[in-house]
Amino acid sequence: MNKKAENIIVGISIGDLNGIGSEVILKTFEDSRMLELCTPVIFANAKILSFVKKSFTSTIQFHGVDKLDQILPGKVNVFNVWKEGVDIHLGVNNEKIGEYAIKSFVAATKALKEGVIDVLVTAPINKYNIQSEDFKFPGHTDYLDKELDGNALMMMVQGDLRVGLLTDHVPINEVSSHLTEELITRKIETVRKSLIQDFSIVKPKIAVLGLNPHAGDGGVIGKEDDLILKPVLKKIFDKGTMVFGPFPADGFFGSGQYEKYDAIVATYHDQGLIPFKTLSFGKGVNYTAGLNKVRTSPDHGTAYDIAGKDMADYNSFKEAVYLAIDIFRSRNQYEEITEKPLKIKEKQL
Structure with missing residues (x-):
């Protein structure tokens, strides 16, 4: 993928598939102007998101990819973290769904560490159903604290x-x-x-x-x-x-x-x-x-009570995307400003 300097790649972990995460993600990127600000990459499965969008009015189109070097700017990219089907029962707390939330999150974190995505925005998870032998963290923050620097x-x-x-x-x-x-x-x-x-x-x-x-x-x-x-x-x-x-x-x-x-x-x-x-x-x-990488999320939870009812307010998720972009730009500007004096001094020497 040819990446322009201003083309910020926003990785998105899908969160709890039985909650409102998928809905607020899709509603956010229904607005095509969002694609002028960033290139979204949703870590999930394209077929599942096609199923989810039927629960509310949506015309969003996905670009499904099996490799992260296939990401296209100007598209809503979906990286297929898994291939198998998943039984989704909107509004239901389910341990199996928690496993897929963590698969998405771990894959997105790996891409963030490797610099394939620039920032990470996480959709809500259920802190109870994500617990397993492989994942024993209270939530996103504690895992990121272990995996990233800072x-x-x-x-x-x-x-x-x-x-x-x-x-x-x-x-x-x-x-x-x-x-x-x-x-x-x-x-x-x-x-x-x-x-x-x-x-x-x-x-x-x-x-x-x-x-x-x-x-x-x-x-x-x-x-x-x-x-x-x-x-x-x-x-x-x-x-x-x-x-x-x-x-x-x-x-x-x-x-x-x-x-x-x-x-x-x-x-x-x-x-x-x-x-x-x-x-x-x-x-x-x-x-x-x-941390040395940027991660944001909305200020709400899975909201099982309204999942699948086309009632979810996506403004907090959209603000999370905006903030991640703003902080990424601010950090780059800060690094440029703080590095310049060193370069000038080196030239003088």
């Missing part, structure tokens, strides 16, 4: 609202034990670096939410904020990173305080995602920051 951090994005997490899929009664100086320092640095190279923010301002109600209220409601978070954040700030907090989480979003910062870092999953999804549901994107 340190993964879950960041939810919608416009200028960016919410990162110190801990993600950790039971709430274990969160405090994970909040070490090493983890906090590493996560804040990941957020800082991502804001600079992925979002082109030269001097980012980062807010961190407290773990306990009222950020501990001076130790009255838990001591972690005073004994762990505050000292570590001060050390990070003193080294030049514009990080502030810990802030009481209960009123931080409702008061509009979040608008003063380029990113907000929550201590645990629901503390960050509940306000984020309240403000942005249907348009938000889950971005895996901190």
Whole structure:
């Protein structure tokens, strides 16, 4: 395949075939203008997608390929990860379907590592039915953290609202034990670096939410904020990173305080995602920051209850595609800018 510099190849893992993933993917690329921005490659099976599109009105045409060097720009490419038929029962949780979701995801990740695709956008999976002897990860992020270079951090994005997490899929009664100086320092640095190279923010301002109600209220409601978070954040700030907090989480979003910062870092999953999804549901994107490759996904799950009913809103998936493209371009620009001084210095020597 002859690849132009501006022709970004977007790999897409199919997710749970019994959920709404296939529907939001196909609806996104019904708009032919999307093919002017990128070349999509869906990791699945062309015959299965032809079956799925019958559940809603669609005129989309596929270019099925058995080898990744057969990808064509200007087409909706489907890489046939498997050849056999699959029994699809839309809206049903099924372990066999989970196996195919992982086949798609693993194949797409391999293509991402090898540079065959430029970015990866993942459709929703069911975290329960994907578990097997070969795949024992809570979700996409943990697998990507193992397979790619860097340190993964879950960041939810919608416009200028960016919410990162110190801990993600950790039971709430274990969160405090994970909040070490090493983890906090590493996560804040990941957020800082991502804001600079992925979002082109030269001097980012980062807010961190407290773990306990009222950020501990001076130790009255838990001591972690005073004994762990505050000292570590001060050390990070003193080294030049514009990080502030810990802030009481209960009123931080409702008061509009979040608008003063380029990113907000929550201590645990629901503390960050509940306000984020309240403000942005249907348009938000889950971005895996901190890795050497770009991966995004929509902010929703498999939605079995509406699968096959032509009711799925595809805007979050479309935004995930847009964000992946934007970050890919931003990273390339950042690398070009940061490399030029070195080249100039080499010439002078």
